[in-house]
Amino acid sequence: MTLIAVLAGDGIGPEVTAQARRVLEVVAPDLTYEEGLVGGAAYRQTGHPLPEATLALAERADAILFGAVGDPEFDGLERALRPEQAILGLRKSLGLFANLRPARLFEGLEDASALKPEIARTIDLVIVRELTGDVYFGDKGRDLTPAGLRVGHDLMRYDEEEVARIAHVGFGTARTRRGRLLSVDKANVLETSQLWRDVVVEVARDYPDVQLAHMYVDNAAMQLVRDPGQFDTIVTGNLFGDILSDQASMCAGSIGMLASAALGETGKGLYEPIHGSAPDIAGQGRANPCATILSAAMMLRHSLGRGDDADRIEAAVARAISEGARTADLGGSLSTEAMAERVLAGL
Ligand code: GGG
Numbered sequence: 193m194t195l196i197a198v199l200a201g202d203g204i205g206p207e208v209t210a211q212a213r214r215v216l217e218v219v220a221p222d223l224t225y226e227e228g229l230v231g232g233a234a235y236r237q238t239g240h241p242l243p244e245a246t247l248a249l250a251e252r253a254d255a256i257l258f259g260a261v262g263d264p265e266f267d268g269l270e271r272a273l274r275p276e277q278a279i280l281g282l283r284k285s286l287g288l289f290a291n292l293r294p295a296r297l298f299e300g301l302e303d304a305s306a307l308k309p310e311i312a313r314t315i316d317l318v319i320v321r322e323l324t325g326d327v328y329f330g331d332k333g334r335d336l337t338p339a340g341l342r343v344g345h346d347l348m349r350y351d352e353e354e355v356a357r358i359a360h361v362g363f364g365t366a367r368t369r370r371g372r373l374l375s376v377d378k379a380n381v382l383e384t385s386q387l388w389r390d391v392v393v394e395v396a397r398d399y400p401d402v403q404l405a406h407m408y409v410d411n412a413a414m415q416l417v418r419d420p421g422q423f424d425t426i427v428t429g430n431l432f433g434d435i436l437s438d439q440a441s442m443c444a445g446s447i448g449m450l451a452s453a454a455l456g457e458t459g460k461g462l463y464e465p466i467h468g469s470a471p472d473i474a475g476q477g478r479a480n481p482c483a484t485i486l487s488a489a490m491m492l493r494h495s496l497g498r499g500d501d502a503d504r505i506e507a508a509v510a511r512a513i514s515e516g517a518r519t520a521d522l523g524g525s526l527s528t529e530a531m532a533e534r535v536l537a538g539l
Contacts, residue, residue: 193224194222194223194224194254194255194496195223195224195225195226195252195253195254196216196223196224196225196226196253196254196255196256196257196491197225197226197227197228197246197249197250197252197253197255197256197257198213198225198226198227198228198256198257199227199228199229199230199246199250199256199257199258199259199282200227200230200233200259201230201231201232201233201258201259201260201261201275201278201469202231202232202233202259202260202261202262202263202275202469202471202474203260203262203263203468203469203470203471203474204259204260204467204469204470204473204474204479204528205231205258205259205260205261205469206259207474207475207477207479207481207528208259208260208465208479208480208481208483208484208528209257209258209259209484211481211484211485211528211529211531211532212257212481212484212485212487212488212532213225213257213488214532214536215485215488215505215508215532215535215536215539216257216488216492218536218539219492219501219504219505219539220492220496220498220501226249226253228243228245228246228249228250229243229245229246230242230246230258230261230278230279230282231260231261231262231263231275231276231278231279231469232261232262232263232265232266232275232469233263234246234275234278235266235269235273235275240273241261241273241274241275241276241277241278241281242277242278242281242282246278247281247282247285250282250285250286250462251285251286253460254459254460254495254496255460255461255462255463255491255495255496256282256286256460256461256462256463257463257464257484257487257488257491258279258282258462258463258464258487259464259465259469259484260464260465260467260468260469260470261275261276261278261279261468261469262275262276262468262469262471263275263469263471264471271332275469279464280328280329282462283323283324283454283462284324284329286456286460286462287324287456287457287458288323288324288454288455288456288460288461288462289322289323289324289325289354289357289358289455289456290320290321290322290323290357290358290361290454290455290456291319291320291321291322291323291433291452291453291454291455292318292319292320292361292365292452292453292455292490292494293318293319293320293321293433293437293440293450293451293452293466294317294318294319294450294451295315295316295317295318295319295437295440295441295443295444295450296315296316296317296444297312297313297315297316297443297444297445298444298445298449298509298510298513298514299510299513299514300513300514300515300516301444301445301446301449301513301522303523304445304446304518304521304522304523305442305443305444305445306417306442306443307417307420307443311419311420311421312420312443312444312445314419314420314421315420315421315423315440315443315444316421317420317423317424317425317426317440318365318369318424318425318426319426319428319433319436319437319440320358320361320362320365320425320426320427320428320433321428321429321430321432321433321434321437322350322354322355322358322427322428322429322430322433323430323454324354324430325349325350325351325354325429325430326348326349326350326384326429326430326431327346327347327348327430327431328346328430328431329349329430330346330347330348330349331345331346331347331349332344332345332346332347333345348382348384348431349384350384350387350388350429352387352391355387355388355391355392356391356394356395358427359375359391359392359395359396359427360395360398361427361455362375362392362425362426362427363395363396363398363399363402363404363427365425365427366399366402366424366425367399367401367402369424369425370424370425371401371402371403371424372402372403372405372424372425373399373402373403373404373405373424373425373426373427374404374405374406374407374412374423374424374425374426374427375388375389375392375404375405375406375407375426375427375428376406376407376408376409376412376426376427376428376432376433376436377389377406377408377409377428377429377432378408378409378410378432379406379408380408384429385429388429389406392404392406392427409428409432409435409436412426412428412432412436413435413436413439416436416439416440416443417439417443420440420443437450437452437466438466441466441467445522446480446521446522447466447467447483447521448465448467448479448480448482448483448519448521448522449480449482449483449486449522450465450466450467450483450486451463451464451465451466451483451484451485451486451487451489451490452464452465452466452487452490453487453490453491453494455494459494459495460495461490461491461494461495463487463488463490463491463494463495464484464487465483465484465486465487466483467483473520477527477528477529478519478520478527478528479519479521479528480519480520480521480522480528480531481519481528481531481532481535482509482513482519482531482535485505485509485532485535486505486506486509488505489501489502489503489505489506489509490502492505504539505535505539507538508535508536508537508538508539509535509538511538512531512534512535512537512538515534515538517530517531517534517535518531519531
């Protein structure tokens with residue numbers, strides 16, 4: 193039995209995971225599903241965003257299909273209890289340190305991209321984002337200065353092993369693509385980035401077939417909108433990767449189109465759209481399910497060894513888009529369900 197933990201979460205999470213599951217049920221009818229509470233939905237029922245039962249389910253499962261977490265109702269809660277802590281806790285507990293975030297323009301989506309069509313057409317990259325370090329997990333706190341001013345701090349921290357293991361994923365990913373790896377950092381200012389760059393250069397010796405370059409994150413942000421076609425595989429830290437992938441999504445048409453895979457040392461992975469819970473459109477049936485459907489495809493490929501099934505789903509999404517299927521984020525009016533039906537029709 194292959195068990196998929198479905199953690200739908202908050203806002204549009206349940207709407208988009210339900211549609212991804214419909215697609216999976218057609219392509220891979222043998223999978224078994226078990227749902228778990230996560231995020232604000234879990235806090236509401238159990239008093240914690242990542243209940244023990246959910247963690248146990250995620251540990252038992254072969255893969256996790258995740259929706260989104262985040263709910264403005266809990267904005268005032270202490271950080272440890274906020275919905276977003278659930279996804280950070282899952283990544284850390286399951287050792288999912290490598291986040292693959294592919295961004296490419298599906299044919300026909302030029303009009304939805306923030307870029308000029310001829311530039312938008314060139315985007316085809318993968319961001320390999322480190323996922324269990326950096327300011328997200330460094331020492332955090334609140335303090336007062338001697339003068340009584342309030343202070344907040346989040347420590348940016350990486351050790352060399354953390355950098356080396358994500359660098360290996362970056363080089364390995366580049367090898368399966370066009371053989372070019374760009375390491376993005378801020379080594380002119382940050383000590384963590386200087387260590388990052390040193391370690392990436394050391395790891396590069398194991399990959400003489402991959403062409404390595406470095407770029408400061410501010411320049412990378414600018415180049416991403418100026419000339420995204422120059423990028424193949426980008427490896428970067430948690431914070432920079434989070435920001436750059438949202439930016440890349442608008443170059444590729446919409447944040448509703450970008451899937452992701454969080455991977456570790458074992459085959460288990462967590463698969464989620466890069467978008468959040470979008471509370472402004474939650475419950476309206478307007479969210480784009482494609483990012484979650486494409487995440488399900490990544491799950492089939494990376495955790496379940498079913499690359500052919502993944503290819504089928506990706507081709508069906510591409511077909512639906514090229515035939516003009518559009519949710520509101522892409523300038524159309526299809527509902528979440530209707531968009532999934534267009535994908536199903538293309539299978
Ligand atoms: N599906 C992605 C999601 O729910 N994002 C909410 C969030 O807080 N993410 C933090 C992160 O990706 O680091």
